[in-house]
Amino acid sequence: MRRFPLLLAAFPAMIAMVGVSAQTDSPNLGRNLAATCANCHGTGGVSLTEIESLAGKPKDELVRKLQEFKTDKRPGTVMSQLAKGYTDPQIELIAAWFAAQKPGAK
Amino acid sequence: MDLRFGRRDFLKAIGAGAGAAALSSCATIGSGSAGKVVVVGAGYGGATAAKYIRMWSAGAIDVTLVEAGAEFISCPMSNLVLGGSKTLADLTVGYDNLSRRHGIKLARDTATAVDTEKRSVKLAGGTELAYDRLVLSPGVDFMWDRVPGLNNASAQAAILHAWKAGPQTVALRRQLEAMPDGGVFAISIPVAPYRCPPGPYERACQAAWYFKRAKPKSKVLVLDGNPDITSKPALFKKAFAEEYKGFVEYRPNFILVDVDVATRTAKFETQEDVNADVLNVLPPQRAAEVARAAGVVTANDRWCEVDFLTFESIKVKNVHILGDAIQVAPAMPKSGHMANQHAKVCAAAVVAMLTGEPVNPTPVLNNTCYSFITDKEVVHVASVHQYDREKKTVLPVPGSGGLSPAMSAVEGQYAFAWAKNIWADMLA
Secondary structure (H helix, E strand, C coil): CCHHHHHHHHHHHHHHHHHHHCCCCCCCHHHHHHHCCHHHHCHHHCCCCCCCCCCCCCHHHHHHHHHHHHCCCCCCCHHHHHHHHCCHHHHHHHHHHHHCCCCCCC | CCCCCCHHHHHHHHHHHCCHHHHHHHHHHCCCECEEEEEECCCCCHHHHHHHHHHHCCCCEEEEEECCCCEEECCCCCHHHHHCCCCHHHHEEECHHHHHCCCCEEECCCEEEEECCCCEEEECCCCEEECCEEEECCCEEECHHHCHHHCCHHHHHHCECCCCCCHHHHHHHHHHHHCCCCCEEEEEECCCCCCCCCHHHHHHHHHHHHHHHHCCCCEEEEEECCCCCCCCHHHHHHHHHHHCCCCEEEECCCCEEEEECCCCEEEECCCCCEECCEEEECCCEEECHHHHHCCCCCECCCEECEECCCCEECCCCCEEECHHHECCCCCCCCCHHHHHHHHHHHHHHHHHHHHCCCCCCCCEEEEEEEEECCCCCEEEEEEEEEEECCCCEEEECCCCCEECCCCEHHHHHHHHHHHHHHHHHHHC
16 A cells, blocks of 8 residues: 555656657757747747737646637637647747746846 | 667667757757757747757657748738738747757758758858758749749849748838828738749738728729639638628639739730729749758759658658748648648657657648638638648548638637747747
């Protein structure tokens, strides 16, 4: 019985790692994926306009919003359509990369 | 801490976490020792590639950007100049940040020849630039031989294309201003593929927006070489039928074969001649001449086929092609936004190849394209394209992408914000 809680605790982390590692043959995958957002959200996620800046936003918040767009739980224009084109592991990588950026460091 | 912190570790550290400010300052002190890249064309593709190669190599790759124009003038948004709600100055951005912040060497010249054996580019001014990798983002040339009456300079000064933003945009606006009320403005659209699929229909809307306010007896005639509107068809048809009822007439299957300049008459493969007060001809297009000079035009003698993992030519090693000049993947539009996305896949691959890292095997590209129906109300089309390992191309993701339900001012705000942010993504 002693090992069971430990396994449970490790299990979500393992799932996350497996999900991501399927995509991580390339060392800069998060950076490259996040760059597809920069046209509208600014280089490095630093927007100069009313479009939301993503740099430095908590990863959980970014994943939640992207998943809400993807599943039509959040009203949107282009984002509801674009979020559906990215896999869940890709959304995790994008969110992690933006979360690690300095906000407003333009 | 391990003090043996080599260049590759440095690149990794930069790529992993540092902000844009750190990248920019590093770029100016970069050694350029990882190789030389020459980029030809500083539009949506080329300027983005030059900046991202410098940023992602932390200045380790030397980049020279060859561009004849003194400043960047955006094709997207330029139909607003024809409508009269924006000026060319609103769409113009300088290139100075590319050299100042990113250490890119700017060569204000035209590339005329490429020696792909020796790996060097010859410029019109006589300079020769050696490269390890060459990135061509040259845009399109017009196939004037397909419109014999326009195959000379004086004809081209009278019947305008305005399909490359700049003096022609302003000149076409003047023609519309000079046209008497009750006149007909005709736009001839080539058979797809051509640069900016929705652009001609947006142009019709912008001309109609102007006529509705200033010349209400005038008419826009859309003479389409295609069997139907090639982009956002339902949204444009609705705009023509409602917002511009009585102002726009759409005619499909009008394949242009010649123009009589003196009478401003368009001649077609099967349809009757059309005479207009202002005639605007978008000629058939192909990859610009420098792509031909480099020997990378491989599809129908018009477009450049590329490996979508790297945007390297399928035929010539060390030469990459971006933007409107490529043979597109299925459902991939020839748009400025898409050229920027090509540039990032290419930049990542070029940096990886020159620094001995693996090339990203799963690139993703997206497109967002806004079209102005009025001066403020906009419709969009969006798509996401993922690499397919088996088919070795990028394909739109089923269930993703789509269109606006209707034109809106909110999307108009987003469109202006998109422009400001993408221009900064390329040039700031």
